[in-house]
Amino acid sequence: MSSEDGRRRGLLFVISSPSGAGKTTLSNRLRQNHDDLELSISATTRPPRPGEVDGVDYFFMTEDDFKKHARRDYFYEWAKVHGHRYGTPRTPVLETLATGRDVLLDIDWQGAQQLLLERDSDVVSVFILPPSMRELEMRLRKRAQDSEDVIQSRLTGAWKEITHWAEYHYVLVNEDVDRTAADLESILRAERLSRVRQPWLSDFVRKLNPER
Numbered sequence: 001m002s003s004e005d006g007r008r009r010g011l012l013f014v015i016s017s018p019s020g021a022g023k024t025t026l027s028n029r030l031r032q033n034h035d036d037l038e039l040s041i042s043a044t045t046r047p048p049r050p051g052e053v054d055g056v057d058y059f060f061m062t063e064d065d066f067k068k069h070a071r072r073d074y075f076y077e078w079a080k081v082h083g084h085r086y087g088t089p090r091t092p093v094l095e096t097l098a099t100g101r102d103v104l105l106d107i108d109w110q111g112a113q114q115l116l117l118e119r120d121s122d123v124v125s126v127f128i129l130p131p132s133m134r135e136l137e138m139r140l141r142k143r144a145q146d147s148e149d150v151i152q153s154r155l156t157g158a159w160k161e162i163t164h165w166a167e168y169h170y171v172l173v174n175e176d177v178d179r180t181a182a183d184l185e186s187i188l189r190a191e192r193l194s195r196v197r198q199p200w201l202s203d204f205v206r207k208l209n210p211e212r
């Protein structure tokens with residue numbers, strides 16, 4: 001990238017979808033190809049799933065700790081999802097944006113709404129739809145990390161989440177993960193080239209022809 005990087009304006013790349021629609025795979029794929037995209041690690045009161053690591057997948061917190069942090073305005077946004085609290089720590093996001101880099105956020109529709117209210121022009125939001133509810137259920141079961149109760153409540157929650165699809169800038173149906181990953185990449189590339197994200201351009205254009 002150009003030496004103008006430091007002066008570019010970072011964006012908040014928000015991806016939402018119901019559990020099981022493939023969002024985690026897609027955001028991992030996106031980050032593999034963009035090591036300049038910083039993943040926001042959320043805090044949650046949900047217990048860790050097997051294999052999940054504190055500080056990598058989430059910051060796992062007790063209800064009390066979470067509430068304390070929320071009162072101190074530690075979160076940029078937070079919401080209750082499937083009976084647990086989830087929140088985006090504010091400082092890492094602001095620090096990344098200040099360096100002109102982009103932040104990837106895997107958050108639900110409530111979080112997306114809150115960020116849109118706070119930083120409308122810096123948010124690019126993408127909703128990932130499953131190809132069918134049946135497919136979604138299969139993916140949830142294949143994950144086999146949650147109990148039947150949890151799966152049922154996630155299916156109910158999934159439909160609630162899906163009803164918010166029209167609040168997003170972009171909507172992708174994840175029929176084929178390679179195709180969807182490529183589409184996600186195209187969105188990021190195009191948004192990075194938008195005029196408002198390149199404030200250095202005015203200077204650049206002025207210097208193109210200093211005679212005039």
Ligand code: 5GP
Binds near residue numbers: 018043
């Ligand atoms: P899971 O428990 O499957 O990891 O995540 C459940 C849901 O919580 C997902 O839809 C995910 O997008 C959402 N989520 C994860 N972190 C946050 C967060 O920081 N804020 C909000 N609002 N939602 C989150």
